[in-house]
Amino acid sequence: MGLWRTESREPLGAGASFGPEGIEEEEYAPQAGETIYVHEAPVRLWHWLNAACIVILVVTGYLIGVPLPSTTGEPSEWYIMGYIRFAHFAASYIFTVGITFRFFWATIGNYYSRDMFYFPVWRRSWTNNFMRDLRWKLLLTDQVPCGAGHSPITRVAMVGLFLLPSLFMIVTGFALYSEATGRDSWEHHFFGWIVEFWRNTQDIHTLHRLGMWVMLVFTVIHIYMVVRDDILSGHSVIGTMFSGWRFFAGRR
């Protein structure tokens, strides 16, 4: 099915595998034709809502820092910055509620709803799999790491390039928002200390904007990796985020 699908040189799962906790991960190898329910409905809903929020936030955020060409005429006829800022704030609320929900869901959902929130560096099997995953991603081996959950490098990237930057954006974002809502607002009450920490809020604007670029870099890498894995890994990736099921095609 894939353009680059090659002849099978090793049994499925002979590379690194990473299965549900409680199962010895190295020993857990999905069989060809097997399907595993990975992403539960709330996770999928969150994923796409979150993606839409990021698109809106990046576009509107960019335009807040570097506005569109000036309009002319009476200011009462236009509300361009107003609408852009409204979209940014509305999307950021949804983004924040979504992430909060996602954290909550990680505590009650299945194993795969948790694995992007941490990576067990303390587990030998994980570090071994990490090295295998790294060799695969550096094109040093043909052994495809195969598992139902996030691969070791993906887990590191999710924490470092998505979760932490997201939290940073939420905290700095609400700190900036508190500037407009005022000193007596709950935003200032909870996030105002950020403003005091950096003193000059111009710095927070700058850092918030750098954060936007980090999110963009994440998006580029994320989409590339997902498409690549969908083609090469022998199991479904993109479809899984729609259906929830991970299908292991095997390698003939």
Place this chain on the structure above:
Amino acid sequence: MPELDQTYWERFHRLGISRRSFLQFCTLAAAGLGLGHEAVPSIVQAMEGKPRIPVLWLHGLECTCCSESFIRSSHPQVKDVVMSMISLDYDDLIMAAAGKQADAVLEEITSTYKGRYLVAVEGNVPLAEDGMYCFIGGRPFGEILKEVCHDALAVVAWGSCASWGCVQAARPNPTKSVPIHSVIRDKTVIKVPGCPPIAEVMTGILTYILTFDRFPELDRQGRPKMFFSQRIHDKCYRRPHFDAGQFVETWDDEGARKGYCLYKMGCKGPTTYNACSTIGWNDGVSFPIKSGHGCIGCSEDKFWDKGSFYSRLTDIQNFGVESNADQIGTAALAVAGGAVAVHAAATSFKHMRDKYRDEGGGGSGG
């Protein structure tokens, strides 16, 4: 020596200020503090009954623009009234006494009025070379400051120098200038930033302290909330143009002539906490944005080090070359995009090669 046990009213009366002018001042003070008409009697009462609090005004490493601003307090009477209202017993800039005489005043007030005098500080403290960069009467300023502040009721830091460090503390800060609060740690330091602060803000804060016998409510950074709780942007009269998306794109363009928003010209109004857009300057005549120039954020910490006054995005100087967030971000994105492209191409190449080998038969398969 001023007679310190006089009340304000006695003092005014002696200076020939009429009862009418006195009441006018009290009304103005109430309005300036954001109080209603019903607060006027209590201000009058306080002014009539309370002895004046001695104020010692010290000058450190500074340019005196705060004093210049202060003596230009808007209402004609305010200048006189405020100057006599605070018992300004020591201000080496405007006092008649000099040398030993002046030092004697300092000595007397600090010993006689322990815990009952205010210290107003203009300028900051250079720490490099044991304070060699600011010597007053043969002693480093930091030493004098510590001594004078020791028994003070509170310290008022006038201006951005005393509050944050301002231009002397800008990178690379050769004199190691530090704001007052990093030298005086055991006293309330009320920060009144601005370069200079607005005259009415200065007099308003003193009036508040003297009238109500308490400090104005301060924010987390130590600035009085009544003047520093909102940004220039929040009360800017050009805000409708911002919301509409109408900006000055270049100086002297159509937008500049029509008074559009100066956001794209690097106006720091959205990140600057001050009262310029409500109180204005020079008797409320104007303020920078009203005059067609963006706010430079002079009441914010380290505003000198935030890159150009004329760019909206701050330069980030940690990389040796000056570049702003967007330049760094675009570069990072280009690197990521390039890496993705190279990685994809390499993957493709490798698999094509493997396939060729497999088809050719007997390939090792990597």
